Amino acid sequence: MYSKDGENYFIVDAHIALWDARPENQRNIHGKQFIDCFYDYHRNLSPEEEVWSYEEYLYQGGERLMKDLFDDGYVDHAIFQPAHLGAFYHNGFGQTEEAFALASKHPDKLTYNHCWDPRREQQGLDELKRDAERFGLKGVKLYTAEWFGDSRGWRLDDPWSYRYLETAQDLGIRNIHIHKGPTIRPLDRDAFDVADVDHAATDFPELNFVIEHCGLPRLEDFCWIATQEPNVHAGLAVAMPFIHTRPRYFAQIVGELLYWLNEDRIQFSSDYALWTPRWLVERFVDFQIPADMTEYAPLTVAQKKKILGLNAARMYDIPVPEGLDVAPVAQEAVSVA
Amino acid sequence: MIETAVHEALDEVMDPELDEPITTLGFVRSVVLDGDVLTVHLRLPTAFCSPNFAYLMASDAKDALRGLAEHVVVVLDDHHDSDVINRGIAADSGFVGTYGEEASRDLEELRLTFRRKAHAAAMERAVRDMPLDRLRTLRLRDLPATKASEALRRRRSALGFDAAPDALVLVDDTGVPLPPGDLPLRLRFARSVGISIEGNAHFCRGLLRTRYAMEGTA
Secondary structure, three states, X not given: OEEEOOEEEOOEXXXXXXXXXXXXXXXXXXXXXXXXXXXXXXXXXXXXXXXXXXHHHXXXXXXXXXXXXXXXXXXXXXXXXXXXOXXXXXXXXXXXXXXXXXXXXXXXXXXXXXXXXXXXXXXXXXXHHHHHHHHOOOEEEEEOOXXXXXXXXXXXXXXXXXXXXXXXXXXXXXXXXXXXXXXXXXXXXXXXXXXXXXXXXXXXXXXXXXXXXXXXXXXHHHHHHHHHOOOEEEEOOOOOOHHHHOHHHHHHXXXXXXXXXXXXXXXXXXXXXXXXXXXXXXXXXXXXXXXXXOOOOOOOHHHHHHHHHHHHHHHOOOOOOOOOOOOOOOOOOOOOO | OHHHHHHHHHOOOEEOOOXXXXXXXXXXXXEEEEOOEEEEEEOOOOOXXXXXXXXXXXXXXXXXXXXXXXXXXXXXXXXXOHHHHHHHHHOOOHHHHHHXXXXXXXXXXXXXXXXXXXXXXXXXXXXXXXXXXHHOOOEHHHOOOOHHHXXXXXXXXXXXXXXXXXXXXXXXXXXXXXXXXXXXXHHHHHHHHHHHHHHHHHHHHHHHHHHOOOXXXX
């Protein structure tokens, strides 16, 4: 919990990872390129005093994670959203066993979401059923740019993908986090296009679709579909740290999301270990839309409380201490019909 | 000076996503003329920039440089697909020839999608300060001579839209005038498109600086 100016904020970090990018786990040059890309994000968007050494960045381990999130970071509950990246790392990028063990040890603080790849077809589908039971899955993290054999991407509306979504629905997995990346099959398409999420969200109205980094770099396409699909949500992974480097751009992102969606469908995350939650939470609570940006209304305390934790808590049935909750609004979406 | 000629030629090569020339973005790493071989190295903000856009820029760069030397070599550095793309560019294989089964067709549709986005954003920028009731009948000749209106004309011409002075300014992605009732929402969306493009361009610039902190710009 974070408290400031007499207000108490329940914090849910809706997108975290326990990764291992150390050289011994790198399968090839792409493993190094991938973590280097993350590290450049980290160095480029963090305040100077929050920049880690490259060595620290490669691997954190459970103890460090618990400290960064819960001792130092004001986080009440965090959700693992693992990326497998088996083509880049021997034991995968997200550390399934380590993260699940940590979540099992701290069930009040951590939720473990798993991942699937529909290109594994029936075998993966059988595994999903076992994983759902073993991990007690409420959600999954899907990365559509994952490399698999000679394919370097898939779409959420592929036939096998639909079979996985149907199975997830049957198994009670309701929260589908989607992360777009630079590759897709076929490669001539825009890999960041979110039209496939639009189709899936229409066809699976009982599922929640959380698009991570709120569709960036296609914020506009994301907003357009989220306006029309009430079960599409925005995850603020990667968008949050712009609060430091480019506060006006951050104001635009939040302003656009509030305009096209509403305050009940936006979720905070630090994207740990890309960044750490402490400074992001502090700055977001202090943040305000600049006065000259009159196209956006000022952010309210209630909106900040929802974004920082209450929205994700509702989606994941995470209990919120008495007095900290704020009721959702039934806000009209923008009509684009 | 070959450097000047190269830069002038590459000023015409756009990053389709960011709607800016690769020169001002700092993507041109080095230019070397050795005898009759002109070698230009390109660099991008991350190793994981989308391979289709990376290919498009490298291929457009080679096309723009043809004629400046007997042999033109364009090399994309430090990208996860550098080997594949550089082989394809060297052999003039085209996108489908370069990527084989991974590609279903060339990149013209992708390029078109982003030209349309760039146009929508430029259109909104050019009319941002005008009252809505004027926009319905606004024609190209009514636009003040600003950078924004110049940018709009260029983007219209890239899409082959009507450039006549009496052509309506507010058109959809295919050049058809927008119905008056659609204007507020269309312009609001076009503003989001602009925010997205500008935000991405700024982020990519920053990442390029971080990645190549020790290097200058060619």
